[in-house]
Amino acid sequence: xxxxxxxxxxxxxxxxxxxxxxxxxxxxxxxxxxxxxxxxxxxxxxxxxxxxxxxxxxxxxxxxxxxxxxxxxxxxxxxxxxxxxxxxxxxxxxxxxxxxxxxxxxxxxxxxxxxxxxxxxxxxxxxxxxxxxxxxxxxxxxxxxxxxxxxxxxxxxxxxxxxxxxxxxxxxxxxxxxxxxxxxxxxxxxxxxxxxxxxx
Numbered sequence: 001x002x003x004x005x006x007x008x009x010x011x012x013x014x015x016x017x018x019x020x021x022x023x024x025x026x027x028x029x030x031x032x033x034x035x036x037x038x039x040x041x042x043x044x045x046x047x048x049x050x051x052x053x054x055x056x057x058x059x060x061x062x063x064x065x066x067x068x069x070x071x072x073x074x075x076x077x078x079x080x081x082x083x084x085x086x087x088x089x090x091x092x093x094x095x096x097x098x099x100x101x102x103x104x105x106x107x108x109x110x111x112x113x114x115x116x117x118x119x120x121x122x123x124x125x126x127x128x129x130x131x132x133x134x135x136x137x138x139x140x141x142x143x144x145x146x147x148x149x150x151x152x153x154x155x156x157x158x159x160x161x162x163x164x165x166x167x168x169x170x171x172x173x174x175x176x177x178x179x180x181x182x183x184x185x186x187x188x189x190x191x192x193x194x195x196x197x198x199x200x
Contacts, residue, residue: 002076004051015072019048045081048074056081104128104181104200108140109193115140115157118194127200129175140198144172160185160196172200 003019010018046059055078063070098105104124108115120135128135128144135143145153149171160166166185171178187196 002050002074003048021047021049021054045077098197101199106135106140106198107194107196108198109195110161113157113161115160115195115198117143124200127174127179128172144174146171146173146178156183160187160198163187 005018044059046057047054048057048059055076058075058077059072060075061070061072098107098119099121101121102123104127105121106117106124107119109118110116116137116139117135118137120130120132125131125135130143141150141153141157153170156166156168156170165187166183168183170181170183172181172183181200184199185196186199188194
């Protein structure tokens with residue numbers, strides 16, 4: 001069902017003749033060699049030829065003790081690989097947008113109820129005067145909130161964490177002194193590696 005071949009057509013035929021794409025000769029030799037040398041081989045991602053075209057599989061096999069044959073198991077991971085490629089493409093675009101965004105922006109994630117900076121774009125480092133090495137891993141409030149504004153900043157943090165959209169004017173501390181900013185937040189869904197972005 002998965003490969004689209006009739007059992008009567010493939011039983012007794014070399015596996016390579018039906019399943020291994022012609023442009024994978026090196027991989028074919030490597031797997032055959034390992035099958036002869038090892039009893040069990042770790043999972044390996046491979047491309048295999050089906051009646052409907054090439055698909056991606058997770059290959060596992062075990063050889064009989066007398067080396068007369070064995071089992072090969074193919075788990076179709078084509079859709080998963082396509083999702084991974086699409087996610088990688090989106091992340092690459094998002095990364096480029098983040099790095100080149102003209103306004104100072106930080107990516108943040110929550111730890112112990114506090115928003116910690118997980119990344120800072122070039123505009124942030126230029127405007128606030130903190131290097132990425134200094135900013136990343138630090139609580140947003142501890143890094144850029146003046147001491148007399150901490151209570152108000154924590155209320156904003158709590159609102160952001162609760163899912164509120166913030167668009168406020170506020171005072172923040174830069175490496176060269178205080179400045180006035182307009183702050184906006186972009187909260188991301190929970191399945192992302194970060195919780196959101198703060199734009200100043």
